[in-house]
Amino acid sequence: MIKVFQLIRSIHLGGAEIVAFNLAEFCGKDSGNEFEFIIVELHQTHDSYSIEKKKELLLKGIRIISLGNHSKTLSLLIAPFVLAYQLLKEKPQVVHSHTDLPDLLLSNTIRLFSVFNFQFPKIVRTIHNTELWSSHKKLGKYVESAIVGDTIVGVSKAALDAYVKLRGVYNLPISPIQQLVYNGCTTPIKADYQFKINPHKINIGFCGRFEHQKGIDILIQRIKIIFKKFPNIFLFHLVGNGTFLEEILALKNENLIVYESVPNLADKLYAFDYIIMPSRYEGLGLVSIEASFSGVPVIASNVLGLNETLPVNWPLKFQLDDVEELMLIIEKIKNKEFDLGVLKNTAYSYVYDKFSLSSMISSYTKLYLEINK
Numbered sequence: 001m002i003k004v005f006q007l008i009r010s011i012h013l014g015g016a017e018i019v020a021f022n023l024a025e026f027c028g029k030d031s032g033n034e035f036e037f038i039i040v041e042l043h044q045t046h047d048s049y050s051i052e053k054k055k056e057l058l059l060k061g062i063r064i065i066s067l068g069n070h071s072k073t074l075s076l077l078i079a080p081f082v083l084a085y086q087l088l089k090e091k092p093q094v095v096h097s098h099t100d101l102p103d104l105l106l107s108n109t110i111r112l113f114s115v116f117n118f119q120f121p122k123i124v125r126t127i128h129n130t131e132l133w134s135s136h137k138k139l140g141k142y143v144e145s146a147i148v149g150d151t152i153v154g155v156s157k158a159a160l161d162a163y164v165k166l167r168g169v170y171n172l173p174i175s176p177i178q179q180l181v182y183n184g185c186t187t188p189i190k191a192d193y194q195f196k197i198n199p200h201k202i203n204i205g206f207c208g209r210f211e212h213q214k215g216i217d218i219l220i221q222r223i224k225i226i227f228k229k230f231p232n233i234f235l236f237h238l239v240g241n242g243t244f245l246e247e248i249l250a251l252k253n254e255n256l257i258v259y260e261s262v263p264n265l266a267d268k269l270y271a272f273d274y275i276i277m278p279s280r281y282e283g284l285g286l287v288s289i290e291a292s293f294s295g296v297p298v299i300a301s302n303v304l305g306l307n308e309t310l311p312v313n314w315p316l317k318f319q320l321d322d323v324e325e326l327m328l329i330i331e332k333i334k335n336k337e338f339d340l341g342v343l344k345n346t347a348y349s350y351v352y353d354k355f356s357l358s359s360m361i362s363s364y365t366k367l368y369l370e371i372n373k
Helices: 015-026 048-059 072-090 100-115 137-146 157-169 216-229 245-249 265-271 286-293 323-334 340-354 357-371
Strands: 002-008 035-041 063-066 094-098 122-127 151-154 178-180 202-207 234-239 256-259 274-277 298-301
Touching: 002 015, 002 072, 002 100, 002 357, 015 035, 015 048, 015 094, 015 286, 015 357, 035 072, 048 063, 072 100, 094 100, 100 122, 100 137, 122 157, 122 357, 137 157, 151 157, 151 357, 157 178, 202 265, 216 234, 216 245, 216 323, 245 256, 265 286, 274 286, 286 298, 286 340
Parallel strands: 002 035, 002 094, 035 063, 094 122, 122 151, 151 178, 202 234, 202 274, 234 256, 274 298
Antiparallel strands: none
């Protein structure tokens, strides 16, 4: 039996967390090998999505350990001690860390173990982004300097390059064990949705965190232009939560609807005519892959990581700083100049070949087994 801690920030709607949940549910199922996965969250969240997701995970027999309460700051202070206790109690063979705050927690716990000369479990880190510690460079070096001998997985080529670059900037050794494992998805099963779709308008969905990384502030500015230039043609559905929520709500336009995070969102993306992703940076962009599997064309910023989720000559890519480029795409959508059948089939074929869930699960299963030989 190989026991694996999946270390995440919290149970909330995020690509890294979805990967952790999928690994916990599916790894080892078809290989005949026995695994036990435990989801370990740094701090708790209490929105409707997290409540439903916790119920779902528990029904599937996946245990959850919360290291702190709803306060991220307080949790960061106490979590290393709680995690150290859980490691000594549960004795997992592998700790698999996803994203920056779990890596910070991991580094502090490693330091605790070294004080008492305790042996730390094998470490796997999945790099989910192409921008690493960009606004907290000193903290990034503090974190990275504590972690050696780990296995690195990149969700995209750009994410692996970002890891190598970061270690070089900090003058730290680069892990010799690296591999590329694209995030995997299955073809979503259509489920009932609560979106207020208007069949007489073009329904465009944004699904993700209302944060700087996701370019939601840029989208807000572009939406204002779209509403002025093409009144009552487009209906925008913004699904999520985050820093820019109040600014979004302040728009108060009948052609914009805001929703809380939605459980099992992949099964509901089919409701939209298009998905828009104006991200500044992405490790990969799971929503883009899920949308293509759902037959929904993706309007996406042409940035590293995200651009790996779509065909090379995808006509709905745009440069973030080029307002006219996005407006031209929007105008063509309004005028029905794109062949939707071709777009949907092209995107589906691309993701089917490159981002299967079975391939991701097989790669991680093999990785866990190899590092535990």
